[in-house]
Amino acid sequence: MTAPSAVPLPYRVVSHRDETDDTATIVLEPAGAPLPPFAPGQFAMVYAFGVGDVPLSVCGIDGNRLTHTVRAVGAISSALRALRPGDCVGVRGPFGTGWGLPEAAGDDLLVVAGGIGLAPLRPLVLAALATPERYGRLNVLVGAREPGDLLYPAELTGWQADARVLTTVDRADERWQGDVGVVTTLLDRASFDPHSATAFVCGPEPMIRATADDLVQRGVQPDRIRVSLERTMHCGTGHCGHCQLGPLLLCRDGPVVTWTRARSLLLVREL
Amino acid sequence: MTTEASGFLATLAPAHRSRLLALAREVSFPAGVRLFEEDGRADRFWIVRSGSVALDIHVPGRRTAVVETLGEGELLGWSWLFEPYRWHLGARARSALLAAEFDAPKVREACVQDPGFGLAVNHGVAQVIARRLKATRTRLLDLYGPPDTGAAR
Numbered sequence: 001m002t003a004p005s006a007v008p009l010p011y012r013v014v015s016h017r018d019e020t021d022d023t024a025t026i027v028l029e030p031a032g033a034p035l036p037p038f039a040p041g042q043f044a045m046v047y048a049f050g051v052g053d054v055p056l057s058v059c060g061i062d063g064n065r066l067t068h069t070v071r072a073v074g075a076i077s078s079a080l081r082a083l084r085p086g087d088c089v090g091v092r093g094p095f096g097t098g099w100g101l102p103e104a105a106g107d108d109l110l111v112v113a114g115g116i117g118l119a120p121l122r123p124l125v126l127a128a129l130a131t132p133e134r135y136g137r138l139n140v141l142v143g144a145r146e147p148g149d150l151l152y153p154a155e156l157t158g159w160q161a162d163a164r165v166l167t168t169v170d171r172a173d174e175r176w177q178g179d180v181g182v183v184t185t186l187l188d189r190a191s192f193d194p195h196s197a198t199a200f201v202c203g204p205e206p207m208i209r210a211t212a213d214d215l216v217q218r219g220v221q222p223d224r225i226r227v228s229l230e231r232t233m234h235c236g237t238g239h240c241g242h243c244q245l246g247p248l249l250l251c252r253d254g255p256v257v258t259w260t261r262a263r264s265l266l267l268v269r270e271l
Numbered sequence: 272m273t274t275e276a277s278g279f280l281a282t283l284a285p286a287h288r289s290r291l292l293a294l295a296r297e298v299s300f301p302a303g304v305r306l307f308e309e310d311g312r313a314d315r316f317w318i319v320r321s322g323s324v325a326l327d328i329h330v331p332g333r334r335t336a337v338v339e340t341l342g343e344g345e346l347l348g349w350s351w352l353f354e355p356y357r358w359h360l361g362a363r364a365r366s367a368l369l370a371a372e373f374d375a376p377k378v379r380e381a382c383v384q385d386p387g388f389g390l391a392v393n394h395g396v397a398q399v400i401a402r403r404l405k406a407t408r409t410r411l412l413d414l415y416g417p418p419d420t421g422a423a424r
Contacts, residue, residue, distance in 0.1 A: 145415035
């Protein structure tokens, strides 16, 4: 694996698409030398010049181009969400562990996403769809707050041709024809053999816990449940300690870890 | 998957499952039909074979709010097990629905006559209620809403 870049390299925004009221997807291409290749599940530190940098998972990898979906929750992410084609940012990376999709060869796949957690899972879904012969049945289960908060609705529809795609929302409007309830309820209708399935889970941590516990109860091995955890990533290289979670430095040892490692850490009130 | 091996019926031992199903009759409903209304008499319940049901609450002055959807294998209705036997929610078929329908007084009577069966049914329904309570509490957290960390992100 090539070492990640420790200094931000210039990237230019080549497209911007609003996803929801507070979330947009931007595509970046190198303005000079590219960063080493990213794997699904890894993240970059994206620097809005003069404002600061934040960790953003890659939600698309196309050659040297990087796609990120960013939700405006603070000054930096708001600045990134507001970027338009032609604007420049600094990018460091790739950082962290990936989803490790190839290790799930032969297994049924369960991709469970809550809210913006679908973004880091998107490249994994695309990789699985591109190589269907390597895997068993592909299930994509997505929960969101409201119908308008669902990311990539057109893609979700397109994936239905080759995967079991189920969506649910917490609050329905009169036009919504999908399910209403928490994302774990969708597991009842997923197609998988729990003894030969690998799950990939990303979303708010209570949702991760509920999903992973439910999967274990159904017979999925904790080592075959991979979850993406989030703490305040800062340096990206395991030096500053901002992202420490017990014995883990999530920017280096995560963000993707197995449920075997994560479960006990998420039950501790403060680490 | 079939309802015999999944969902609510999977919580019952085979003997209890058979005993319960012996009290069932197969029914179907077209999409859009209302199965019951809030505060109506809870004298039946169903196990969904196929299709989908929306549970809703009438909010005066606003549209009826769908609070949960149920699908294949799931228990539709538990108010029939507890006095005063009135529905807590309304229910509408969201698609063509096939279901096993049960006469609630007959099932309650069978539970009284055979305490082992009664315990199993009560335990199974309690699991359903606990699961829905947990799901409701999770939704109360509004997990997907705006974060309140205040971090500069």
